[in-house]
Each structure stands twice: as C-alpha cells, then as structure tokens.
Amino acid sequence: MTTLPPDTSVFPDPVYKDTVLRPLFDGAKTHHVAGFRAIDRAHLVMLAETGILPRQSASAIARALVEIEAEVDPATLTYTGEVEDYFFLTEQMLKARLGPDLGGRLHTARSRNDIDHTLFKLALKPRIDAMLTEARALLAAMIAKADAEAATLIVAYTHGQPAQPSTLGHYLSGAIEILARDIARMEEARAIVDLCSLGAAAITTSGFPIDRARVAALLGFSAPQRNSYSCIAAVDYITSTYAAIELLFLHLGRLIQDFQFWTAFEVGQLHVPNALVQISSIMPQKRNPVPIEHLRHLSSQTLGRARTMLTIMHNTPFTDMNDSEGESQEAGYQAFASGSRVLRLLTALIAQVQVNPARVRANIDRACITITELADSLVRREDLSFRQAHEIAADTARAVVAAETSLSAGGLAPFRAAFEAHTGRATRLSEADFAEIVSPEYFVAVRARFGGPAPEPMAEALAAYRESLSALDHRIAARATREAEAARTLDTAFSALLEDR
Template sequence: MSDHSVFPDPTYKDTVLAPLFEGTKAHYVGPIRAINRAHLVMLCETGILPGDTGTAIARALNAIDAEVDVAALTYTGEVEDYFFLVEAELRKRLGADVAGALHTARSRNDMDHTVFKMALRTRADTLLDEMTILAAALIDTATRERDTLIVAYTHGQPAQPSTFGHYLAAMVEVLLRDIARIEAARDLLDHCPMGAAAITTSGFPIDRHRMADLLGFREPLQNSYSCIAAVDYVTGLYSAMKLAMLHLGRVVQDLQFWTAFEVGQLYVPNALVQISSIMPQKRNPVPIEHLRHLASMTVGRCDAVVNTMHNTPFTDMNDSEGEVQVAGYQAFESASRVLRLLTALIPACKIRNDRVAATMDAACVTVTELADTLVRTEGVSFRQAHEIAAHTSRAVIAAGQSLGQGYEAFRAAFVAETGRQTVLDAPAFAAAVAPETFVRVRDRFGGPAPAPMDAALEGYTTTLSDIRARHADRTTRIAEAETARDAAFQSLAQE
C-alpha cells in the first residue's frame, strides 16, 4: 500500500500536537532542562559518555537555554514536540552523532513521568503549605473561641450547646487527616522514574540513584515497568485532594446555614459581605457561596483526572500524560482559592451571642444535662430522667419560656414520674440547665470543656509542627539537589 502522506496531518497538528506543545511551554520546560542536565552529568560520571562529548553537549544546552525564547515559540509541525525541538537544536550545533548521545539509556517514557512528577510535587508542596496555613489559622481561632458558646445542630435542628472552639477543633482534626492523606500521595512523587527507559531499564551501566539525587527525589521508583505504567501517583494525589475539598465543603455548608437570617449564629464582617443592588437591608455573605462552588469545582476537576484513568491499559499511554496532566492543574488553582479564602474568612467571623442565647432558650438545648443531672443526683434511671426532661421542655416551650424559667414545670413533671419531690431547688435547677454548665461538665477526652480542649489544641499544634518540619525537609532536599545539579553541569561545561 503506497502512502504519500506527510506527518503531521494538519488536523492532528491543530487538535493534538499544538495544544501539547503549548502545555509543555507553560509547565514543563524547567523540568525538561533539569532532566537533560542531570542525565548528562550521570552519563559522564558513569563513563557511558566520554568527557569531551559531555562538555560539548553541556555547552550546547547552555547556548540553547540562552538563545531560544521558548515563550515566543509557536508550533509549526517541523518537529513533533519540545523534546525533539531541543534535539534538533543540538543537531544544529553539534551534528547528529554528538547531539543524539544525550538520549543514551533513556526514553521519552521515563522522561515524561519524571517531568509530570516534578510538576506535581511543586503543586502538591504549595497545596500542603496552604493547608498548613489554614490549619494554623483554625487552631488560633479555636484557641480564641475556646469558650464561645454556640448551638450545635444535628439533622438541621438545634441539638446541644457546644463552643465555637470545639467545632473548629473538629474541623482541624479532619484537615490534619486530609493533610496526612495528601502527604502520603506526595510521597509517591518522591520516587524517580528515570532509568526505566522505555519499559525495562537499559543495558548501559546507568546510576538510577544518582539521577534521583540530582533531581531532588528521595530515591528511584524500583520496578521499571511500574515507572511507566503505574499512574497511582496521579490517582492517589487527586483522590486525596478531592477528599480534602469535599470535607471542607461540608463546613462551608454549615457556615452558610449559620449565617441565614433565621439562624443568625455567625456574623460575617462587612469586608466579606456584598449588598443587594435593590434590597438595601440585605447583607449577603457571598464569599461563602464562592467557597462552596469552588470546592465543588475542585472535586469535579479531581474526578475528571481520576476517571480518565478508568479502564486504561497497565502500560505507557497518553491517557495519563500531556493534556490530562495539564487539565488537573486547574484543580490545584481552585483548591488554592478555597484554602486562601477560608483562611481569611473564618478568623474574621464572630459568633452572635444574642442569637445563640435566643436559640438555646427557644429550643431547650440544655435539657440533656437536666436528664443527666437527675440520674446523678436523684438516683432515677436515665429513661425516667428523659421522660421528666421531655415533659419539662414541652411545658416551657408551650408557655414561651426558657428552660431556665421552668423550675415549676420540672418539679411537677418529677412528681408525676417518680411520686416524690425532687431534691433540686430552683437555683440548682437553673445551674443544671445553664449552657455554661453543660459545656463545663463535659470534660472528658475530646469534649468541649476547657481542659480537654487545651489538650487537643496542644496536640494539633504538635502535629502541625511535625508536618511543617517534613515540608521543610522536602523543600531543602529539592533546593540542594538543584544547586548540586547545576554545579556538576556547569563544571562539565567548563572542562
């Protein structure tokens, strides 16, 4: 069969190759340069390439970096992609034989996944940094609001008193677990694919550990087939990101509910409120709505990447590369906006004590402690105590009273249930149903009382400090690798 067509087909060029080229320009030039330099150093150190060849290639790479304005390039189809553009530039300067030596013992397969990991680790480290900043802001705010009473809701209804600090501490715990999940996914980015070549490594005496060191990875990824086939470094990271945004979105939904006029528990300051164009009485805390949709958009973007891997072959394939990688970066962008906006919003908000007190009075949210107090002081069963508390709450609600005003209703309910008088006098009853009492006596591990809250906040601070130390270690390793790589490369260029 005769075929006189010439690569690339114009439509293929416009729909696939040109967008891929633009993606490389935007995201991968730096990692590709780093890999070229590290690979050349390793080839010369192992004796795979003679020193004079290495020096010639190093000087040519320096010239390409200085002379080629990558940002100004447009895709013409003369070469397939940026990789071949660099190789073509080397040929112009060195000739085909010397220029082609740089590609000894490597493939675009191991290069691509190394490039993608380098791009993702930068984004993952930024994400983790922003998550730790949010966690620190939440811990500080929880400390400040440790004793600030709120109404805790279950099933959308007022349930029990708690504190804003206790609520935020719950948020901190989930966030720290989400950070741990993303750190575990980040760990997969610390294993270098270089040296896997196409699939099976190489017959040349390459030093994979040296390549990993020069590129700032902790170690090589061991199995060479896994280096080019396993995409769990992608699916794991985006799955962990999705969970973090999903969990934060649930808190955002609470914030929306708390700011509703009918609830009014949370006050958002004017700096974060927009007005209506026609209704002057309205205060619209629209940043909360933006948080909700940004978190949901991030979840969707993460799903798009993970779902693209579904039912793909366990081998090197474009489904995990190029445009899919670039599309995933939008998830980091929207996640960053969520984290930064939450970090600004939550510390700025205040609890409206008057609305909290009104809801507590109207909904009898402290009645659980009345039942508990009866069990402890009157020797009745909890079921009996529950009935007495239920009769009391129904009576005061019908009378339009707060629970603290319901001593006579309580006394009547107690007699009706037990056939005797209660030992609680009116002041003891009022103390039992006070929200401050409710919180204070819940001093068990994990409760909202001051002692367990202080212990919890101290533990969160320690955990956060450990996270930041690991983050600093990763940052230092990458920076030191860059310094060592550039020094070795420039030394080679000067020989």
C-alpha cells in the same frame, strides 16, 4: 488478492497536528520547560560520571544546552509540525549545533516514556508543596481560632435542628482533626510522586551502566522508583494526588456549608465582618456573605476537577499511555488553581468571623437544647433511671415550648410538676440547682471527658494540634532543604561540565 495501495501520506496530518500535536506542544512550553531542562542536565551529568559519554562530548552538549536556553524563548515558539513534540525540538537544536551524531547522544539510555513521567512528577511536586503550605496556613488559622474561641458558646446541630450547646473551639477542633488527616494523605501522595521514573527507559531500563539513584538525587527526588515497568505504567502518583485533593475539598465543603447555614438571618449564629460582605444592589438592608458561596462552588469545582483525573485513569491499561500524559496533566493543574483560592479565602474567613452571642443565647433558650443535661443530672442527683429521667425532661421541654418560654425563665414549674407525676414525690433540686443544670455553661463544663468541649479536654486537644502543626512545619522545611540542596548539587555538577574542554 487485493493489496493496499502505497501510503503516500506525510506526517503529521493537518487535522492531527491541530487537534493533538499543537495543544500538547503548547502545554509543554507553558508548564514543563524547567522540567525538561533539569532532566536534560541531570541525565547528561550522569552519562558523563558513568563514562557512558566521554566527558569532552558531555561538555560540548552542556554548552549547547546553555546556548539554546539563552537564545530560545519557549513562550514565543509556534508549533509548525516540523518535529513531533517539544522533546524532539531540543534534540533538533542540539543536532543543528553539534551534528547528528553528538547531538543525538544526550538521548542515550532514556525514552520519552521515563522522561514524561519524571517530567510530570517534577511539575506536581511544587504544586503539592504549595497546596500543603496553604493547607498548613488554614490549619494554623483554625487552631488559633479554636484556642481563642474555646469557651465561646454555639448551638450544635444534628439533622438540621438545634441539638446541644457546644463551643466554637470544640466545633473547629473536629474540623482541625479532619484537615490534619487530609494533609497527611496529601503528604503520603507526595511521597509517591517523589520517586523518580528516569532510567526505566521505555519499559525495562537499559543495557548501559546508568546510575538511576544519582539522577534521582540530582533532580531532588527522594529515591528512584524501583520497578521499571511500574515507572512507566503505575499512575498511582496521579491517582493518589488527586484522591487526596478530592477528599480535602469534599471535607472542607461540609464546613463551608455549615458556615452558610449559620449566617442565615433566621439562625444568625455567625457574623461575617463588613470586609467580607457584599450589599445587595437593590435591597440596602441585605448583608450577603457571598465569600462563603464562592468557597462552596470553588470547593465543588476543585473536587470535580480532581475526580476528573481519577475518571481519566479508570479502566486504562497497565502500561505507558497517553491517557496519563500531557493534556490530562494540564487538566489536573486546574484543581490546584481553584483549590488554592479556597484555602486562602477560607483561612481569611475563619480568622475574621465572630459568633453572635445574643443570637446563640436566644436560640439555646428557644430550642431547650440543655434538656439532655437535666435528664443526666436527674440520674446522678435523684438516683433515677435514665429512661425515667428522659421522660421527665421530655415533659418539661414540651411544656416550655408550648408556653413559648425558656428553661431558664419558665422551666422550673413544669419540671417540678413532671417530676412529681413520674416519681410520686417532690424533687430535691433547688431553684438554684435547676438554674445551674439548664445553663449552657454548665452543660459544657461537665462534659470533661476525653474529646469533650470542657476546658480540660479542649486544652489537651489544642496542645496536641499545635504539636502536630509543629511536626508538619519540620517536614515541610526538611523537604524544601533537601530539594534546594539537590538543585545546588545539579548546578555545580553541570557547571563543572561547562568548564571542561
């Protein structure tokens, strides 16, 4: 029977050190130092308060942690392989100052498993908050623009073709409602991130009388995550966050694509001011609204980076795993970085763009897009069936387009002819009636149903959006206040340990 030869290798293998351990160490020192320090302090306070550690021992550890923070600049550290990762570096430094026994007691009742997920949540929360703040600014800009442009006519398109007149305010209101729902989804994801994993230890908590709620509160979490297995296995705090980001930028991308189309020379519905236009390097007549192109590709990059996180989590085991840790977390942070650029640039763009009324009027006339209201008005004023009214309107539109005129300028005669051909009688509509019916202003004004573009439903909608924005502001402020208070409480409790001897 053959046996394996003795294993004389020494950890870490040089290739493993360079390809895995060094990148993880560098990522931790870049992104997670503050989180490590907060976790150490909160856990130490809890160990002292529960009597798991004598207060004198906890005080000595607290002073050593402060000394390490003062003496060691993480940015200057180079990974050597002497310790496995950044977590063990702090423990090594504690042991050097306090001896192996006392220096190792900070790790009582915890594991890298629960530390890591708590650490990643601490890093995600401020990133989510920053994105929520920027999304809130975009929402406010869209509401302000919709209010200011509630009566500004535009051409609304379906299937890439002019369909009906509407207003910029009404169009933006549709986007406002989606953005508000996307913000709500992100807030729901944040609520999942806001559950503290610390205290789960490796999997099953600890035999020590730890106070998980106290640690969660000191670290600014809303509560401890209940099930300890879930604390180290459930990555839905990751998937919820990046699914919300993916949807946010997918939806914004559709709005951005419309803006790109509206600024095309042949459409010309949207005017981008000079401050956001680049001139061609060779063609001096060209005004290139390139910020919209940057918005489009940055939105796509953000969506792709968020989807990468979901793909990494796909088909992984329901347990603690490296797939959800270190480098994966860092990959996700890139979605926040590019997403921030989109939100800030789109906020600036929406505040500054203007509708070109002359081009809108010309496109409305050329495309006969008020013809739907002519059919509707025939039903109401001439007591026709909608199908018969639709046929009269269709004949009128065909004649106007063939004559290369407009409904307002040359539509009356073909309308009268079509009406008589289909009904066998003359229309009761006067020339003034016809002119009113085919005007875009009338088209918008009579669509006064709930959710429509007329002034009454628009005023109601804008009031609802402003109320929703105010409620969002209150929630953002409340979260910030709670977490600031938690930071003060932790600082006070830790400072009290420093004063003990």
